[in-house]
Amino acid sequence: MRETAGMATDTGDPAPSGRPATSVDVARLAGVSQATVSYVLNDAPGVTISEATRARVRAAAEELGYAPDASARTLRTGRSDIVLMPLPATPMGALVLSLLNELVERLREHRLTLALYGDARSRGVAAARDWMRWRPAAVLVETDRLTAASVRRLHDGGCATVIGFGPAPSPLVPTMVIDDGAIGACAAGHLLGRGRRDLAAIVPAEPGLDAYGARRLAGVTAAAERAGAVARRVDLPFDEDAAAWLAADWATGTGRPDGVFAYNDEYAMLLVRALQDAGLDVPRDVAVVGADDLPLGRFLRPRLSTVRVAGDVTAAGLAGRLARMVAERDRDPAVTVSLTRVEMVPRESS
Amino acid sequence: MRETAGMATDTGDPAPSGRPATSVDVARLAGVSQATVSYVLNDAPGVTISEATRARVRAAAEELGYAPDASARTLRTGRSDIVLMPLPATPMGALVLSLLNELVERLREHRLTLALYGDARSRGVAAARDWMRWRPAAVLVETDRLTAASVRRLHDGGCATVIGFGPAPSPLVPTMVIDDGAIGACAAGHLLGRGRRDLAAIVPAEPGLDAYGARRLAGVTAAAERAGAVARRVDLPFDEDAAAWLAADWATGTGRPDGVFAYNDEYAMLLVRALQDAGLDVPRDVAVVGADDLPLGRFLRPRLSTVRVAGDVTAAGLAGRLARMVAERDRDPAVTVSLTRVEMVPRESS
Numbered sequence: 001m002r003e004t005a006g007m008a009t010d011t012g013d014p015a016p017s018g019r020p021a022t023s024v025d026v027a028r029l030a031g032v033s034q035a036t037v038s039y040v041l042n043d044a045p046g047v048t049i050s051e052a053t054r055a056r057v058r059a060a061a062e063e064l065g066y067a068p069d070a071s072a073r074t075l076r077t078g079r080s081d082i083v084l085m086p087l088p089a090t091p092m093g094a095l096v097l098s099l100l101n102e103l104v105e106r107l108r109e110h111r112l113t114l115a116l117y118g119d120a121r122s123r124g125v126a127a128a129r130d131w132m133r134w135r136p137a138a139v140l141v142e143t144d145r146l147t148a149a150s151v152r153r154l155h156d157g158g159c160a161t162v163i164g165f166g167p168a169p170s171p172l173v174p175t176m177v178i179d180d181g182a183i184g185a186c187a188a189g190h191l192l193g194r195g196r197r198d199l200a201a202i203v204p205a206e207p208g209l210d211a212y213g214a215r216r217l218a219g220v221t222a223a224a225e226r227a228g229a230v231a232r233r234v235d236l237p238f239d240e241d242a243a244a245w246l247a248a249d250w251a252t253g254t255g256r257p258d259g260v261f262a263y264n265d266e267y268a269m270l271l272v273r274a275l276q277d278a279g280l281d282v283p284r285d286v287a288v289v290g291a292d293d294l295p296l297g298r299f300l301r302p303r304l305s306t307v308r309v310a311g312d313v314t315a316a317g318l319a320g321r322l323a324r325m326v327a328e329r330d331r332d333p334a335v336t337v338s339l340t341r342v343e344m345v346p347r348e349s350s
Numbered sequence: 351m352r353e354t355a356g357m358a359t360d361t362g363d364p365a366p367s368g369r370p371a372t373s374v375d376v377a378r379l380a381g382v383s384q385a386t387v388s389y390v391l392n393d394a395p396g397v398t399i400s401e402a403t404r405a406r407v408r409a410a411a412e413e414l415g416y417a418p419d420a421s422a423r424t425l426r427t428g429r430s431d432i433v434l435m436p437l438p439a440t441p442m443g444a445l446v447l448s449l450l451n452e453l454v455e456r457l458r459e460h461r462l463t464l465a466l467y468g469d470a471r472s473r474g475v476a477a478a479r480d481w482m483r484w485r486p487a488a489v490l491v492e493t494d495r496l497t498a499a500s501v502r503r504l505h506d507g508g509c510a511t512v513i514g515f516g517p518a519p520s521p522l523v524p525t526m527v528i529d530d531g532a533i534g535a536c537a538a539g540h541l542l543g544r545g546r547r548d549l550a551a552i553v554p555a556e557p558g559l560d561a562y563g564a565r566r567l568a569g570v571t572a573a574a575e576r577a578g579a580v581a582r583r584v585d586l587p588f589d590e591d592a593a594a595w596l597a598a599d600w601a602t603g604t605g606r607p608d609g610v611f612a613y614n615d616e617y618a619m620l621l622v623r624a625l626q627d628a629g630l631d632v633p634r635d636v637a638v639v640g641a642d643d644l645p646l647g648r649f650l651r652p653r654l655s656t657v658r659v660a661g662d663v664t665a666a667g668l669a670g671r672l673a674r675m676v677a678e679r680d681r682d683p684a685v686t687v688s689l690t691r692v693e694m695v696p697r698e699s700s
Contacts, residue, residue: 065503067482071421071430080421082465087454100466104437108468113484115432115465116450118458132417134463153415240648266646273649296616296646298590299623 021064030060037061041068074135078158083112083322084136086127086145087120090208099315106319112137112326125150132157137326139163143170160326165339167215174325174335180212184219186307186342187261187289188231194350196259196287197229202267205237213263220261232257238267243274250286251278258286259350265290265297265306272300272349287350302348310341371414380410387411391418424485428508433462433672434486436477436495437470440558449665456669462487462676478503487676488513493520510676515689517565524675524685530562534569536657536692537611537639538581544700546609546637547579552617555587563613570611582607588617593624600636601628608636609700615640615647615656622650622699637700652698660691
């Protein structure tokens with residue numbers, strides 16, 4: 001058995017040395033039509049071809065080192081198997097990345113491949129024109145980069161569906177909603193339920209994270225207002241000195257909150273450490289809740305209360321849904337999938 | 351200015367409604383050849399075309415909503431702009447994923463797009479045939495999935511370069527080396543330097559991680575042997591009860607090591623907590639070193655000593671290097687790039 005197309009010429013095979021074999025070469029060697037080669041090698045459904053012919057085609061393809069060409073298929077059908085995902089403007093966090101890891105594997109079961117496109121800024125029609133170079137089956141992109149004209153252009157260009165993701169449903173496309181407000185509301189509900197009335201929400205000072213922090217704060221504020229309590233915003237960089245300064249202020253001053261949603265577990269750990277160093281007791285003086293349910297939170301003393309955030313869908317479910325939307329050209333903006341199901345994990349810090 | 355190809359027909363533009371415009375339509379509207387359209391829209395280097403003609407072509411393309419088609423270009427040139435990365439068998443860790451985030455953005459500056467392919471198992475010629483469907487400019491894949499025949503097939507199929515990544519340089523292709531042994535050796539060198547002679551290395555019990563753990567252990571063992579000290583392997587799942595059991599054994603038994611490399615910061619935090627709960631003093635009774643330099647390590651008491659792992663190359667550097675290897679068809683297996691430069695960060699736990 002030869003391994004390369006280049007070596008095939010020494011027995012007079014139809015693929016001349018120096019160029020990759022084509023489906024025409026395979027058809028000639030197998031004694032079938034080019035269409036048959038295409039049917040067999042692409043596992044086309046609903047086509048009746050004898051097992052003997054299939055075996056002959058596969059043997060010829062193997063002999064010539066022929067691989068079907070995705071771009072030929074794209075030109076023929078006007079659409080590739082690519083799900084194009086322009087990079088989000090905010091670097092993807094651990095949650096999104098771990099989902100992505102498995103999503104990529106599951107998409108393959110539906111013959112779809114994820115292409116990450118390194119363009120985190122362009123939006124509107126200029127972006128759509130750029131993305132269309134790939135003739136993507138679907139585009140997966142932040143909602144705030146889409147305009148009505150850009151969505152129209154993608155659809156007209158043959159893209160089966162454009163799927164947005166963002167903090168709220170888009171009026172233009174089906175959306176995967178990442179609801180940071182629900183995370184804050186969950187933490188606040190827990191703190192209020194434990195009798196805390198003077199809440200604070202940490203908003204990370206780091207650019208990029210601050211927008212998520214502000215949305216989580218909004219959830220805290222709304223929950224507090226509904227309960228007749230108050231909530232304030234506390235901007236904090238992920239920095240020991242800044243946390244120490246804040247803790248010292250709370251230890252000596254009069255403006256100390258009795259319950260804090262600390263944005264996530266990492267900020268919560270930073271804050272708990274600083275509060276303890278400043279002589280405050282957690283949770284007696286200040287209750288602290290994080291988010292993400294990092295395993296490390298269980299090893300702290302006190303053990304960290306946290307909001308667990310899980311997808312409403314598994315990667316397998318999401319891949320299946322994406323594949324179905326591509327197959328059915330589902331473009332209904334009324335469709336939303338929540339990627340944030342929240343659940344309170346009460347421990348000792350609150 | 352119209353936004354979609356579909357709307358263009360109402361003024362008699364050459365692109366009929368219902369199908370995306372082609373470069374032939376653009377050439378007709380601009381009154382130039384199809385080749386000129388291709389040169390202008392692909393920014394082909396070394397071609398002299400007047401600015402007036404370029405402007406006319408761009409205006410026509412904008413008018414018709416024409417986007418160049420990557421697959422047409424692929425068929426013409428035999429190679430796409432895709433860097434194909436089959437998913438690694440082990441889920442990508444935080445370090446790799448954060449590098450990937452920026453790598454994708456930097457690759458675009460070189461007109462390359464990263465496609466993640468959800469195939470974490472196939473290897474050899476069967477895998478190569480599958481990957482060749484994309485006519486990738488480069489394939490980025492774990493070295494243990496490559497065979498001489500598969501590399502030959504990829505090269506013969508038009509792939510400019512195959513780049514491996516793995517724990518050691520491949521004899522087949524240029525390799526990005528991820529040297530876990532160096533991480534263990536760095537931690538052990540530090541512990542030995544502080545007078546510890548009875549070392550242990552934690553190997554995570556989790557499948558996937560255990561292979562990395564074994565390589566880090568090998569680095570610890572080699573360093574210990576060179577210094578006339580000993581090192582032993584301790585398998586540990588990421589679990590509080592298991593850590594408590596181990597700590598109780600070390601607190602009461604006679605087989606307690608005096609220095610532990612705990613695989614990474616998370617395992618180190620788990621272990622330190624368990625040792626303290628068992629009444630042992632860190633570092634007096636047992637010195638503990640982690641790896642990864644997680645920010646949280648600085649907030650522990652004692653502050654966690656750790657091995658900082660950084661790439662020898664930045665994402666920008668790596669993207670530039672990849673692009674150069676593609677352009678020059680660099681296939682020299684003697685080329686290796688280290689992705690793990692280690693540096694000891696001594697704190698209070700050791």
